[in-house]
Amino acid sequence: xxxxxxxxxxxxxxxxxxxxxxxxxxxxxxxxxxxxxxxxxxxxxxxxxxxxxxxxxxxxxxxxxxxxxxxxxxxxxxxxxxxxxxxxxxxxxxxxxxxxxxxxxxxxxxxxxxxxxxxxxxxxxxxxxxxxxxxxxxxxxxxxxxxxxxxxxxxxxxxxxxxxxxxxxxxxxxxxxxxxxxxxxxxxxxxxxxxxxxxxxxxxxxxxxxxxxxxxxxxxxxxxxxxxxxxxxxxxxxxxxxxxxxxxxxxxxxxxxxxxxxxxxxxxxxxxxxxxxxxxxxxxxxxxxxxxxxxxxxxxxxxxxxxxxxxxxxxxxxxxxxxxxxxxxxxxxxxxxxxxxxxxxxxxxxxxxxxxxxxxxxxxxxxxxxxxxxxxxxxxxxxxxxxxxxxxxxx
Amino acid sequence: xxxxxxxxxxxxxxxxxxxxxxxxxxxxxxxxxxxxxxxxxxxxxxxxxxxxxxxxxxxxxxxxxxxxxxxxxxxxxxxxxxxxxxxxxxxxxxxxxxxxxxxxxxxxxxxxxxxxxxxxxxxxxxxxxxxxxxxxxxxxxxxxxxxxxxxxxxxxxxxxxxxxxxxxxxxxxxxxxxxxxxxxxxxxxxxxxxxxxxxxxxxxxxxxxxxxxxxxxxxxxxxxxxxxxxxxxxxxxxxxxxxxxxxxxxxxxxxxxxxxxxxxxxxxxxxxxxxxxxxxxxxxxxxxxxxxxxxxxxxxxxxxxxxxxxxxxxxxxxxxxxxxxxxxxxxxxxxxxxxxxxxxxxxxxxxxxxxxxxxxxxxxxxxxxxxxxxxxxxxxxxxxxxxxxxxxxxxxxxxxxxxxxxxxxxxxxxxxxxxxxxxxxxxxxxxxxxxxxxxxxxxxxxxxxxxxxxxxxxxxxxxxxxxxxxxxxxxxxxxxxxxxxxx
Numbered sequence: 001x002x003x004x005x006x007x008x009x010x011x012x013x014x015x016x017x018x019x020x021x022x023x024x025x026x027x028x029x030x031x032x033x034x035x036x037x038x039x040x041x042x043x044x045x046x047x048x049x050x051x052x053x054x055x056x057x058x059x060x061x062x063x064x065x066x067x068x069x070x071x072x073x074x075x076x077x078x079x080x081x082x083x084x085x086x087x088x089x090x091x092x093x094x095x096x097x098x099x100x101x102x103x104x105x106x107x108x109x110x111x112x113x114x115x116x117x118x119x120x121x122x123x124x125x126x127x128x129x130x131x132x133x134x135x136x137x138x139x140x141x142x143x144x145x146x147x148x149x150x151x152x153x154x155x156x157x158x159x160x161x162x163x164x165x166x167x168x169x170x171x172x173x174x175x176x177x178x179x180x181x182x183x184x185x186x187x188x189x190x191x192x193x194x195x196x197x198x199x200x201x202x203x204x205x206x207x208x209x210x211x212x213x214x215x216x217x218x219x220x221x222x223x224x225x226x227x228x229x230x231x232x233x234x235x236x237x238x239x240x241x242x243x244x245x246x247x248x249x250x251x252x253x254x255x256x257x258x259x260x261x262x263x264x265x266x267x268x269x270x271x272x273x274x275x276x277x278x279x280x281x282x283x284x285x286x287x288x289x290x291x292x293x294x295x296x297x298x299x300x301x302x303x304x305x306x307x308x309x310x311x312x313x314x315x316x317x318x319x320x321x322x323x324x325x326x327x328x329x330x331x332x333x334x335x336x337x338x339x340x341x342x343x344x345x346x347x348x349x350x351x352x353x354x355x356x357x358x359x360x361x362x363x364x365x366x367x368x369x370x371x372x373x374x375x376x377x378x379x380x381x382x383x384x385x386x387x388x389x390x391x392x393x394x395x
Numbered sequence: 396x397x398x399x400x401x402x403x404x405x406x407x408x409x410x411x412x413x414x415x416x417x418x419x420x421x422x423x424x425x426x427x428x429x430x431x432x433x434x435x436x437x438x439x440x441x442x443x444x445x446x447x448x449x450x451x452x453x454x455x456x457x458x459x460x461x462x463x464x465x466x467x468x469x470x471x472x473x474x475x476x477x478x479x480x481x482x483x484x485x486x487x488x489x490x491x492x493x494x495x496x497x498x499x500x501x502x503x504x505x506x507x508x509x510x511x512x513x514x515x516x517x518x519x520x521x522x523x524x525x526x527x528x529x530x531x532x533x534x535x536x537x538x539x540x541x542x543x544x545x546x547x548x549x550x551x552x553x554x555x556x557x558x559x560x561x562x563x564x565x566x567x568x569x570x571x572x573x574x575x576x577x578x579x580x581x582x583x584x585x586x587x588x589x590x591x592x593x594x595x596x597x598x599x600x601x602x603x604x605x606x607x608x609x610x611x612x613x614x615x616x617x618x619x620x621x622x623x624x625x626x627x628x629x630x631x632x633x634x635x636x637x638x639x640x641x642x643x644x645x646x647x648x649x650x651x652x653x654x655x656x657x658x659x660x661x662x663x664x665x666x667x668x669x670x671x672x673x674x675x676x677x678x679x680x681x682x683x684x685x686x687x688x689x690x691x692x693x694x695x696x697x698x699x700x701x702x703x704x705x706x707x708x709x710x711x712x713x714x715x716x717x718x719x720x721x722x723x724x725x726x727x728x729x730x731x732x733x734x735x736x737x738x739x740x741x742x743x744x745x746x747x748x749x750x751x752x753x754x755x756x757x758x759x760x761x762x763x764x765x766x767x768x769x770x771x772x773x774x775x776x777x778x779x780x781x782x783x784x785x786x787x788x789x790x791x792x793x794x795x796x797x798x799x800x801x802x803x804x805x806x807x808x809x810x811x812x813x814x815x816x817x818x819x820x821x822x823x824x825x826x827x828x829x830x831x832x833x834x835x836x837x838x839x840x841x842x843x844x845x846x847x848x849x850x851x852x853x854x855x856x857x858x859x860x861x862x863x864x865x866x867x868x869x870x871x872x873x874x875x876x877x878x879x880x881x882x
Contacts, residue, residue, distance in 0.1 A: 032633075040626070054617070054618055054621070057618055057621035057622065057625075058621055060621070060625060061621045061624045061625045061628065064624075064625055064628040064629060064632070065624075065628055067628075067632060068628050068631050068632050071632050071636075072636070075636055075637065075638045075639060076639050077638055077639050077640050078639050078640045078643060079639075079643075080643050080646075080647075083640070083643045083644055083647050084647055086647075087647060087650065087651065090660070093659075095659075098669045098670065099669070114842065115842075116839065116842055116845075117677060118668075118677070118839060119842070133838050133839070135668065135669075135674070135836060135838075135839075136836045136837070136838050138838055140841070149604060158842060158846055159841075159842025159843070159845070159846070160842055160843050160846055167604075176843060177843070178841060178843055178844070196607055197604070197607075204736055205732070205736045206736035206737065208736060208737055208738050209736060215606070215607040216607065217607075223738065223739040224738075225738045225739065225740060226738075226739055226740060228739055230739065230781070238606065238607075239606050239607050259606050269781075269782050269785070273627065274634075275631065275634070276627070276631070281414075282414045283606070290646065290649075291649070291653070292645070292646065292649045294642065294645065294646065295646055301414050301415075302414055303414070303415065303418070309639070309642050309643060309646065310642075311636065311637040311641075311642035311645075312636060312637055312638070312639045312641075312642040312643065313631075313634065313636040314639075316639070316643060321462075322462050323458075323462035323463075323464050323468060323469075323472060325415045325418040325419060325422070326415045326475065327414060327415060334657050334658075334659045334660070335653060335656060335657040335658065335659070336649075336650050336652075336653035336654050336656060336657035336660060337646070337649055337650050337653065338650045338653075338654065338657065338660060339657075339659055339660070345415070346471060346472070346475050347471065347475075348468075348471060354650070355646075355647055355650060362467075362468055364467060364471065367597060368597050378658070378677075378680070379656075379657055379658045379659065380658040380663065380667050380668065380669055380676070381658075381667075381669045382659075387597075387601075388597070393669060395658075395667060395669035395670055
């Protein structure tokens with residue numbers, strides 16, 4: 001089995017200010033220095049040394065970017081589909097809608113599965129958040145938020161709380177209760193505060209922390225109990241539209257994709273941007289890690305889904321077809337990582353063979369665009385949320 | 396200061412979510428090619444004929460051929476073309492879909508294409524409705540009437556202008572030849588069906604919220620912007636990377652290893668609950684079940700992370716470590732995880748507890764880490780933060796992974812688990828049985844209840860431990876009858 005790559009963030013005294021804090025290992029003209037993030041910011045702002053103009057800086061940065069591409073190309077000795085020639089071809093699929101969840105009165109924008117593999121939470125444009133038992137089609141809990149366009153919702157790992165956020169610029173956590181008469185709004189905890197809409201949120205390995213991404217271009221890690229901001233992540237130059245936590249046991253990283261066509265990998269401890277991928281031609285709507293944690297896929301408005309390898313530091317596959325011209329809004333992998341499910345704005349879901357790069361199936365059924373796709377935690381089913389006010393479970 | 400255009404603007408500049416429009420136009424141009432495009436025929440009205448009408452089935456056939464896809468997909472694509480307003484139906488003009496029969500369609504003139512540089516304004520809509528009202532009173536539909544009344548109220552100050560424009564357009568139209576007039580009326584009507592959809596229909600023009608930042612805008616590129624890019628790029632260059640053959644090989648291997656465990660690729664035993672409405676599969680795979688299934692146990696052998704992430708696997712591993720008297724490693728690792736992901740308020744307390752239990756000299760469950768890591772950790776504990784135990788935790792994790800994990804897989808504990816693991820028979824339901832199953836769907840225990848049960852369970856175990864500790868204390872003080880001395 002492949003080893004998890006441990007991001008070696010060092011801790012200790014900063015070489016510039018001496019305070020003990022998580023350090024960013026950066027290089028100034030190939031010389032390694034260890035500064036804390038504050039000192040790095042100070043240093044970047046003290047530029048224009050030696051009479052450099054903005055134009056010459058631009059030229060220098062473009063040269064560096066070319067050099068990076070060269071470095072990446074040096075280790076590029078084989079393509080994914082070549083290695084995948086040995087893998088067996090996939091047979092025909094008989095994936096059908098097994099459940100149709102009706103109940104939202106407006107576009108369903110987001111959904112998330114519970115770890116018990118049958119419950120899920122969904123949020124919609126009119127502010128309603130509903131917790132369903134998808135197996136029996138029962139609605140178990142419902143909350144109405146005071147804002148519209150609830151674009152992010154997440155189920156806590158324990159199954160006892162849900163987090164949601166949207167145009168209210170906040171992400172709130174609602175502890176669920178079995179008492180049908182209790183108004184869940186009463187126990188609501190406002191955790192995250194952004195300066196613009198919240199586009200994505202997820203719990204970390206416990207109920208105590210949430211990670212959010214926002215239209216203001218930042219991601220942030222919050223402590224649920226106190227609402228304290230633990231770490232913020234700056235680096236995107238436009239709205240951040242999606243994020244996903246790395247699935248590994250010891251990794252402390254997550255990936256985010258934004259309107260600036262970049263997908264960035266971040267270290268949760270130091271707030272540093274570790275890797276960046278800029279090959280998309282349009283907004284990245286969704287990012288999702290490969291189950292092993294060494295790669296991720298992204299879905300974009302340029303109608304392609306791309307697959308990036310983190311250890312080789314490059315894009316290894318593009319999933320596109322002539323007949324697909326509408327943007328992809330959401331992606332997810334099946335349990336083994338062999339299949340990539342992608343929901344598009346032309347109301348269909350395409351199923352791609354990750355290794356060979358071909359499309360194996362198309363799923364029709366929705367009457368408006370598919371806003372979110374998630375495979376259940378044990379891989380037995382796929383749930384798709386759509387702007388036609390319904391959710392479908394496919395298997 | 397940038398002033399945002401708040402009107403719906405279908406130009407490509409601001410909203411790349413409509414990046415599909417440029418691609419659609421290319422396809423449209425191909426479709427209109429006189430030789431290789433869609434076959435067109437004249438449409439016969441009462442006395443006039445209008446050229447270049449195309450049938451739904453021809454469109455679908457052409458698309459299926461061009462993109463090498465099947466008819467269902469070609470039909471979806473065609474319907475999107477109609478929904479966006481590039482092709483409009485001549486009969487049943489309010490339903491913007493492609494019908495796979497001889498119903499007629501026509502290409503929309505580029506003047507009315509969605510990508511034109513001007514936004515779709517209410518003023519134009521008001522003029523259009525007024526014009527139709529002039530032509531024949533009472534022709535407006537209910538929703539159009541409502542729009543008309545609303546616009547009349549809101550644009551009252553401009554109403555003279557609007558009526559004047561409408562009259563002028565009506566007069567100019569009368570001077571055209573009948574076929575041209577009919578065509579233009581159809582085109583205009585189709586345009587407004589797309590941009591002011593009747594209630595209850597889905598509009599393809601609906602793209603959701605605007606992005607906050609305009610990615611096409613030329614922001615002021617300050618020096619520190621470039622400096623930041625350079626620092627980051629330099630760091631990326633120096634970052635160690637792996638040969639593609641190695642990392643891609645690992646990805647392919649992962650797929651291969653998990654292939655048989657993926658319910659989409661391989662049957663799950665006994666059956667997939669979503670297909671047969673039978674939850675045996677879930678019951679057999681509950682987080683803390685007594686006897687796990689063979690597939691589950693197989694997954695524990697794939698990687699150490701897999702073993703630890705499964706609660707049943709972790710229990711099994713814990714049992715093995717207890718027998719080897721090295722359970723403190725796992726306990727320490729769990730304590731560190733608890734610290735990392737726990738509440739911010741309890742960090743200090745937890746860190747101290749872990750130090751006293753595992754790291755201090757003479758601690759009851761002392762763990763074996765190398766001197767340098769111990770030094771770094773103890774220094775960090777003076778000002779405990781969330782990640783203070785990270786180096787020690789990583790060290791212990793690698794220790795367990797490289798040493799204990801291997802021995803666990805060869806141990807009697809594991810072999811016993813493997814022997815006892817069950818392999819359920821595949822279900823074979825008849826149609827009648829499946830219907831029965833569907834009727835017998837029952838809700839499961841809520842996670843809230845499960846968590847309460849777990850808490851009670853843990854409290855009971857803690858109480859048991861207390862009792863045994865009390866008993867052993869009593870026996871030390873001689874208050875209990877000592878066992879007969881062994882000779």
